[in-house]
Amino acid sequence: MNRIFTELDFRKIFLGDLSVGFAAEIVIRTLFMFSMVLLILRLTGKKGVRQLSIFEVAIIIAMGSAAGDPMFTKDTAIFVSLIVFSAIIILYRVITLLASKSERFEKVIEGEPLYVIEEGRFILLDNESHTFAKDEFFAEMRQESIEHLGQIKTAILETNGNISFYYYPDKEVKYGLPVQPKIYDRKSVQIPSPGIYACTYCGHTENLEKGPEYCASCSRNEWVTAINSIRIT
Numbered sequence: 456m457n458r459i460f461t462e463l464d465f466r467k468i469f470l471g472d473l474s475v476g477f478a479a480e481i482v483i484r485t486l487f488m489f490s491m492v493l494l495i496l497r498l499t500g501k502k503g504v505r506q507l508s509i510f511e512v513a514i515i516i517a518m519g520s521a522a523g524d525p526m527f528t529k530d531t532a533i534f535v536s537l538i539v540f541s542a543i544i545i546l547y548r549v550i551t552l553l554a555s556k557s558e559r560f561e562k563v564i565e566g567e568p569l570y571v572i573e574e575g576r577f578i579l580l581d582n583e584s585h586t587f588a589k590d591e592f593f594a595e596m597r598q599e600s601i602e603h604l605g606q607i608k609t610a611i612l613e614t615n616g617n618i619s620f621y622y623y624p625d626k627e628v629k630y631g632l633p634v635q636p637k638i639y640d641r642k643s644v645q646i647p648s649p650g651i652y653a654c655t656y657c658g659h660t661e662n663l664e665k666g667p668e669y670c671a672s673c674s675r676n677e678w679v680t681a682i683n684s685i686r687i688t
Contacts, residue, residue, distance in 0.1 A: 572610035576658035605631025
């Protein structure tokens with residue numbers, strides 16, 4: 456083993472043919488290309504990643520690919536990337552112009568808002584064509600001080616990834632599926648005692664007796680005790 460390490464040329468592994476002059480050139484290339492990417496992103500008018508649509512994320516990936524090679528590849532001229540940037544910006548402007556004039560085209564490019572919760576239960580789960588990460592959605596709810604689904608009248612997943620919540624008034628809050636981990640993790644296929652329980656899959660609530668029960672809404676059989684606390688803001 457020691458012989459192998461001795462024979463290895465660590466300078467070649469880590470530095471290769473890198474010279475001091477090319478190292479300085481890499482710094483200049485990187486600063487220039489990063490500034491160009493930042494400038495183009497600022498021109499789009501977006502303030503943060505959460506405001507980006509899928510189409511705009513694709514644009515950023517394309518720009519990142521175009522900006523990467525000139526940063527450290529000696530044979531790649533910066534001007535070539537500027538041509539790519541120009542083509543990307545022209546494409547972006549054309550598509551956004553078409554999207555502003557055609558609602559159908561906009562839906563194809565940007566997608567459509569999706570209803571996730573209605574009347575205190577999940578509805579997106581009924582549509583198998585959509586993938587849905589319930590754990591991530593629970594985290595979003597907790598960040599909005601939501602304790603259970605019964606506090607929510609409607610939740611809409613927007614095309615930019617943000618979630619719009621519409622709440623029940625305090626007097627109309629229903630029993631709902633809890634989203635706090637310690638309470639949610641008490642789920643079971645057995646009903647220990649009579650009470651109001653929430654289906655852990657769809658959020659449907661029922662007044663149940665002891666023993667195994669199946670959800671009248673989704674036919675699943677995993678339950679957790681429902682709660683009806685008022686949302687505190």
